[in-house]
Amino acid sequence: MADELLVLRCRLGEREALAELVRAWHAPVWTYVRGMLDAARADDVAQEVWLAVLRGLPRLKEPARFAPWLFTIARRAVADHLREEYRRAETAATPELGEQAPGEQADVVDVVEALVERAELLAALSGLPVTEREILVLFYLEDLSIEDCAEVCAIPSGTVKSRLNRARRLLREQLAEKGYSR
Amino acid sequence: MTPEPNGPKKPDEPWLSAEEMIGRLSGVLSPWQRIRGAVALLAGVAGAVFIGSLWATEPGPLPVGTRLAFAGLAVFCLAWAGYGGWLVTRRVPLFAADQVYAGRLALVASTLTMALTVALTVQRGTGVLAAVLLGALFVALAATLTVRAHRTRAALLRRRRELLDQRATGDRTS
Numbered sequence: 296m297a298d299e300l301l302v303l304r305c306r307l308g309e310r311e312a313l314a315e316l317v318r319a320w321h322a323p324v325w326t327y328v329r330g331m332l333d334a335a336r337a338d339d340v341a342q343e344v345w346l347a348v349l350r351g352l353p354r355l356k357e358p359a360r361f362a363p364w365l366f367t368i369a370r371r372a373v374a375d376h377l378r379e380e381y382r383r384a385e386t387a388a389t390p391e392l393g394e395q396a397p398g399e400q401a402d403v404v405d406v407v408e409a410l411v412e413r414a415e416l417l418a419a420l421s422g423l424p425v426t427e428r429e430i431l432v433l434f435y436l437e438d439l440s441i442e443d444c445a446e447v448c449a450i451p452s453g454t455v456k457s458r459l460n461r462a463r464r465l466l467r468e469q470l471a472e473k474g475y476s477r
Numbered sequence: 478m479t480p481e482p483n484g485p486k487k488p489d490e491p492w493l494s495a496e497e498m499i500g501r502l503s504g505v506l507s508p509w510q511r512i513r514g515a516v517a518l519l520a521g522v523a524g525a526v527f528i529g530s531l532w533a534t535e536p537g538p539l540p541v542g543t544r545l546a547f548a549g550l551a552v553f554c555l556a557w558a559g560y561g562g563w564l565v566t567r568r569v570p571l572f573a574a575d576q577v578y579a580g581r582l583a584l585v586a587s588t589l590t591m592a593l594t595v596a597l598t599v600q601r602g603t604g605v606l607a608a609v610l611l612g613a614l615f616v617a618l619a620a621t622l623t624v625r626a627h628r629t630r631a632a633l634l635r636r637r638r639e640l641l642d643q644r645a646t647g648d649r650t651s
Contacts, residue, residue, distance in 0.1 A: 300640045307633050308572030313506050314499050321495040329491075338493045342501050349505045350570045 302358035317345060323437055324369055330420065330432035331373045340376055344369045363443040366433060370447055377425070422469050427462035434459060505569055514564025515571065515579035521558025523590040525551055526615070530594040530608060534601045573630040580623030587615035 301319065304312030324344055329337040347368045355364060420428050433444045434455075441459075445452045493501070504510050532539075532547040539547075565571060571579060591612025598608040 300637065300644070303633055303637045303640065306573055307630065307637070308508065308511075308574035310506060310508065317499050317502065318495040321498055322491060325491040334492070338491065338498075341491070341493075342498065345498065345502055346505060349502065350568075353570050353572055353576075 298361050299359040302352070302355065302361045305352055306355070306358065313349065320365060324365070326436050327366060327369050327432055328373060330436060331425070331429060332376060336376065340372055344372045347372060360446075362437075362439060363446040366437065366439065366443075366447040367449075370429070420466070423462060423465050427458060427465055430455060430458045431462045431466070508575065511569045511571060511575050512578055512582075514561045514569055515575075515582060516561065517557050518561025518565055519579075519583055519586040521554045521556070521561055522615075523586045524554035525558060526590050526611070527593060528554060530597055530604070534598055534603050536601065536603075573626065573633050576626035577623070577630055580619065580626040583619035584616070584623050587612070587619040591616055 301312055301316055305316050321341075325337055325341045328340045328344065332340055344365075348365055351364075351368065355361070357364075420431060423431070429448070430444060433439045433447060434441075439447065441452050441455050444455045448455065450458075491498075499506065528547060528551045532544075532551070565579075591608070594608040594612060595605065598604045
């Protein structure tokens with residue numbers, strides 16, 4: 296109810312409510328974005344998310360369903376960035392390594408390193424595939440329900456559950472490989 | 478690029494504080510910044526309609542220089558209208574209160590423009606019907622938008638009251 300009231304006040308155009316909304320959701324938005332992208336980009340992408348959220352707020356049909364709506368927007372912004380960066384990485388990696396000058400090889404290595412760094416995420420989640428990582432971030436770090444995760448990711452609830460199971464299993468295997476044990 | 482904050486950056490905490498993020502969003506959070514798109518749109522459309530009426534009701538053929546001046550002014554007004562329309566539809570949100578202000582502004586602007594163009598056409602004795610019809614269309618459109626904005630705001634205010642009442646009841650019972 297607190298969220299719905301705050302969102303209603305925002306839709307009315309109360310400046311203080313808008314600032315309060317940003318204060319309340321700044322950390323969750325950043326955590327999600329940081330979970331999916333490297334730290335250097337997280338602030339800028341979080342700002343893009345906020346701009347899209349504030350621009351879309353007058354059209355939000357159900358203020359009580361603010362959280363899934365917010366993360367749907369965040370997910371779209373992150374997906375756009377990942378697409379753009381993978382495209383850039385592919386373009387940079389197109390020439391064969393053997394034909395490149397040492398400087399160019401270093402550039403490609405930088406791109407790979409950047410991608411690897413991006414994949415690091417939060418320490419415990421590093422190495423998981425994007426879809427599994429995302430579902431863990433939404434479910435555990437953002438505390439969204441199965442239904443809300445399904446809405447954000449545009450997949451059925453059953454798929455969220457199976458993806459969560461798979462993500463937990465992968466995480467357990469990763470931790471076991473790194474020498475962690477229960 | 479993200480500015481360097483004070484102290485070392487931690488990888489798992491936001492580098493920008495919530496207040497810094499609010500500062501970055503000031504263009505969207507400021508009511509004037511939001512309403513200026515509507516002002517530009519209205520001023521541009523009103524100006525273009527008025528210039529167009531002046532031009533269309535000029536008695537006799539005009540010299541090339543005067544025609545160019547009219548065209549230049551009309552393009553200038555339309556450019557402002559385009560900029561305002563782009564701001565309103567793509568860049569800044571209009572919240573319920575903003576929509577009410579924008580609707581009232583539109584109503585005032587369209588009524589004034591209609592009065593001016595009708596007075597002009599009556600004085601020149603040509604195009605009165607077209608001016609009345611076009612003016613009435615703009616006024617009706619502005620009135621519709623204003624009524625809709627008032628209804629939207631009233632519905633939101635009603636729901637806000639309900640939620641505040643529920644909260645107050647909850648506080649009393651707990």
